[in-house]
Amino acid sequence: MDKQAIFDKVSEIVADHFDIDRAKITTDLNLKTDLNADSIDFVEFVLEVEDTFGSEISDEEAEKLSTIGEVVDYIANNQAK
Template sequence: MSTVEERVKKIIAEHLSREPEEILPLDDFVEDLGADSLDVVELVMRLEDEFKMEVPDEDAEKIKTVQDACNYVSQVLRVADGYK
């Protein structure tokens, strides 16, 4: 099974027409990867689909980098599994 980071990078790479190896944890979706606001919304929606979760708008606004996305998904999955 792929790690959260690998799965997140794959989603970003597919959506932004990049290779997963090009995507770094500290890359900002807009500044470094060239995403626009619609791309960011669509990326969050794809994360929701991939990880079977909902991201409230106020949380989605805080997801600015690849690492932010990985951390958020990991946190939600830990809580869902009963870990804190």
């Protein structure tokens, strides 16, 4: 899956989970500061991403993910080959 397809799916998850207009979602969007996601919101988001992409994101790695672009890059670099 290419990065654009990953971005589209992640954007869909963000739009649904955080009730934000999909047109406002960019790779620079910060999950914690721009969306005011608390720790529970963030964990739920990570779980949904894991389910959607069939991958596991460790707690240590999840803590490093701040922007949509970082999430997309992580998935692109860690998807099953």
